[in-house]
Amino acid sequence: MSSHVLQADKSVVTTSVALVSALALLATVLFLVAALIGVISRVPADDGSRKQVAVIERIKPVARIATAVPKPAGEVKLTGQEVYNKVCVACHATGVMGAPKVGSKELWEPRLTQGLTGLVNNALSGIRAMPAKGGDPSLTEANLRDAISYMLDQTGIKADATAK
Numbered sequence: 303m304s305s306h307v308l309q310a311d312k313s314v315v316t317t318s319v320a321l322v323s324a325l326a327l328l329a330t331v332l333f334l335v336a337a338l339i340g341v342i343s344r345v346p347a348d349d350g351s352r353k354q355v356a357v358i359e360r361i362k363p364v365a366r367i368a369t370a371v372p373k374p375a376g377e378v379k380l381t382g383q384e385v386y387n388k389v390c391v392a393c394h395a396t397g398v399m400g401a402p403k404v405g406s407k408e409l410w411e412p413r414l415t416q417g418l419t420g421l422v423n424n425a426l427s428g429i430r431a432m433p434a435k436g437g438d439p440s441l442t443e444a445n446l447r448d449a450i451s452y453m454l455d456q457t458g459i460k461a462d463a464t465a466k
Contacts, residue, residue: 382452385445389436394453399431404456414459422447 380388386404393401402409413421425446428434435441454460
């Protein structure tokens with residue numbers, strides 16, 4: 303009979319441990335739910351302003367077009383080297399898109415058949431991938447002539463010899 307009593311005691315202990323464990327788990331879940339509700343209640347209500355900002359950001363223009371070229375306050379005299387460093391170096395230092403590289407006589411000599419005036423006219427109006435005035439509308443014909451003379455001099459060609 304004593305083994306029957308021991309078995310009953312074991313069953314009561316097992317049931318009690320299971321019941322206490324279940325209650326502890328339930329208490330933990332309730333605590334976490336209460337904490338979550340506290341966090342959610344502290345978030346301010348959406349007044350629509352964030353959505354409005356997102357819409358404005360999505361539909362804003364990517365770029366703006368200027369219809370007028372600003373005129374310099376006074377004509378600035380630039381040397382050929384300054385014009386080269388400001389505008390021409392981007393293509394003529396590396397030979398981008400077929401631009402004759404400064405220092406490469408074999409690339410400049412075929413172009414010299416038209417003379418310095420022809421080279422200046424091409425620079426003024428643009429040719430192939432080169433935009434008019436190298437992309438800087440503020441440059442004058444004299445600026446371009448000085449820059450081309452500078453590039454030719456750096457290549458070892460005297461600009462005076464190419465004048466037509």
